[in-house]
Amino acid sequence: MPLRSQEWFGRTGKDGFIYRAWMKNQGFPHHEFEGKPVIGICNTWSELTPCNAHFRDLAEAVKRGVWEAGGFPLEFPVMSLGECQIKPTAMLFRNLASMDVEESIRGNSLDAVVLLCGCDKTTPSLVMGACSVNLPTLVVSGGPMLAGRFQGRKIGTSDLWRFAEDYKTGKMTQAEFVAAEASMARSQGHCAVMGTASTMAAMAESLGLALPDNATIPAADSRRKVLAHMAGMRAVELVKEDLKPSDILTRQAFENAIMVNAALGGSTNFIIHLMAIAGRVGVDLSLDDFDRLSAKIPLLANLQPSGEHFVEDLFYAGGLPAIIRELRGFLHNNVMTVNGRSLGDNCTGAQCFDPAVIASVDKPFKPESGIAVLKGNLCPNGAVLKPSAATPELMKHTGRAVVFENIDDYKARIDDPNLDVDPSCVLVLKNVGPKGYPGMPEVGNMQLPAKVLAQGVHDMVRISDGRMSGTGFGTVVLHVSPEAAVGGNLALVQDGDLITLDVEQRLLHLHVSDEELAGRLVQFKVPELGYDRGYVGLYIRHVTQAHEGADFDFLRGGSGSVVKRDSH
Known part of the structure; x- marks a missing residue:
């Protein structure tokens, strides 16, 4: 199968000259343009998105893997959505970021793409955009931060709500409040609890779009860079195998993600984002599916906010593969994943090393889970x-x-x-x-x-x-x-x-x-x-309701990877 990137770099005459010449000002030798798979690294690095602020290093790890496997890595930025900074809410711009991702991938000389995402909305927006193009795609999450430490105990983002109550009622002073905020986010990475960011990372892994352990390796752990390196290598292989999101994101894959999310006690935001992704790939999901599939799954993960531990602890206890292995009696185990193996095969060797963090189906942490x-x-x-x-x-x-x-x-x-x-x-x-x-x-x-x-x-x-x-x-x-x-x-x-x-x-x-x-x-x-113009005006006119995923009505489905016009 001919490489898509050769439609740019494989041309002769004026067109080939234009596509290659300006790229060479970065020091790339001519042979890099002669038939190597071009792997785009879609980066949401931004200092305004603290959860993703370490992504420059993560991108370099991906590049090393791409080079090793014989590919040609090219990094590009897209709109980054920092949950704790952007006003009025990051969710307002999820669909805009997805459009940025979709058009950036389609319009450039890429054969596959690695999505670097971490903070809440960066994962669904990147997946939504990439699925609408349907080139081989692999997700690398940024990883959870280490649990905070305050007054002799572990803390995480969920404690913010408790601190806020104590501050409001005078049980906590302003000085203690400031000390707590300095103690909570003490390392790189996204929220340490099973909030939306970790839920989205788990979603990517359980859907089959990410390598095993993507969801739980802490951002500060060197193994996060190893995973990124391996993702870069795998992206090159994806091109050769022509394994695309449409091959992975089947109805059964979505059902798996719903059941895994139930066992994790994942965020309610999972529903809106998974519905939007399903709408892009043409899988018919409804709210009833979430209720039906979650109802039979007990809560296995003892993680905040539903429990007491942190995502870092989940990794040490066996990670998401251990959860998936425990759920194998419920899941569609034969579905394909991005590493070329089935979901069931990926967790064959997984073990639970701490039953206080990962409970069994027979003795769950809580009988109620999921989404009602x-x-x-x-x-x-x-x-x-x-x-x-x-x-x-x-x-x-x-x-x-x-x-x-x-x-x-x-x-x-x-x-x-x-x-x-x-x-x-x-x-x-x-x-x-x-x-x-x-x-x-x-x-x-x-x-x-x-x-x-x-x-x-x-x-x-x-x-x-x-x-x-x-x-x-x-x-x-x-x-x-x-x-x-x-x-x-x-x-x-x-x-x-x-x-x-x-x-x-x-x-x-x-x-x-x-x-x-x-x-x-x-x-x-x-x-x-009060919004008649610009993006917000567009949003109000075209956003669907919550039970439909709050995507734009004109973005359902995809447009593929073909560029309709060529200016050269």
Whole structure:
């Protein structure tokens, strides 16, 4: 099979001259352009994305592997999305970054691509973009940071929410708060817990797009660079084998990823990103698939925020291959992965070295895992909740609604001593969905009212059309669809309405009659969002709802790798 890159570098005359001459100003000799597979290294390095700030070194390790295997590595940058820096939310730009990736890959002289991703949205955006082109593709994640150390104990990102409560109630001083922040992110890498970043790395590995152990090797461990080196070598082989994402991302691969995520207690953001990827490759997934496939999988990984340990500990305990091996009775073990072996073969030699971190199916860490998909008149198209991170006593609960019309309303009133709220209430936050707060920010795990925290209460039922950080926890209902901004029933909830959450029955019900809701809908007005131009205007016009993956409607499917025009 002829190399795609030779459509650029293999030409004679003027066209070949143009494609090669300017590349040679980097010191590449002519023979590099004579039939070597060109491996693109798609890098999301940025000092504004701290989780990916070590990717220059990681890219060099990939290059060494490519050179060793006889390939020609060429590194290129794409938009980098730093979760803790970019405003208003990194999710707003996930689709934009995916377009950057897609067009950069299609428009350049590449035969295969290695995706360097770590921070939350960098993984799905790179995978979405690469799948839309469908050249041989391999994911290398940046790895989790080492667990922090503060006042004699391990800490991670999930502790931020606990620290924030203690600071809010005066149990923690500003000086202690600053000392904790200096102690938490003490090494390179993404969040140390099973938040969205590690969930995405595990997603890539369980889908078959990454080499074994990609998800868990700590960023500071030299073995992370070894994995990157081996990925570079494997990328060259992928070209020769013509093994593409479309060969790997089958319906069975997606089902495997859902079941593995359940056993890990992975982030609820997993749903939106996996749905978007499925939409790019034409695999028909629905929220019901997540509920059905997760329901039979117990929680095996004792990791924060659902447990007590860190992703670093998971690696030492046997890594994701040990989890996959324990799940082999549930999984499709024969699916192909990027190293040319089946998922089952990849974990044949895996072992659990610490049952306190990786439990067995027979004696799981928790019987409840995965994602519960709720239905009801408050969420006709679905909503999600993470049972493993919720309070058991609140999994069946009826309470009166305390309603916040938007995030500014919430911030202005949540700590008002006159707020009419008690621990039995249900906090409802509207207009933080894909369109309502463009980008669907991670504000769903609302901090509790100060007056409730003062009573020693640390959880309440919370409902919104937004998302929450994968590091968050609590009895939090998210991704309510349709969202409030498009006139979903969430927009019609009023203070004092009774709401029932029944996770066992998968029910989220607003105790208001259909006739009353119809009357309220007549009074509903689409909120003025204030964005008419530019990317955000495009986003509002074309983003799909949460249950569809919040991708752009015009990006479903792919366009392949053929460049339609050639200016030379």
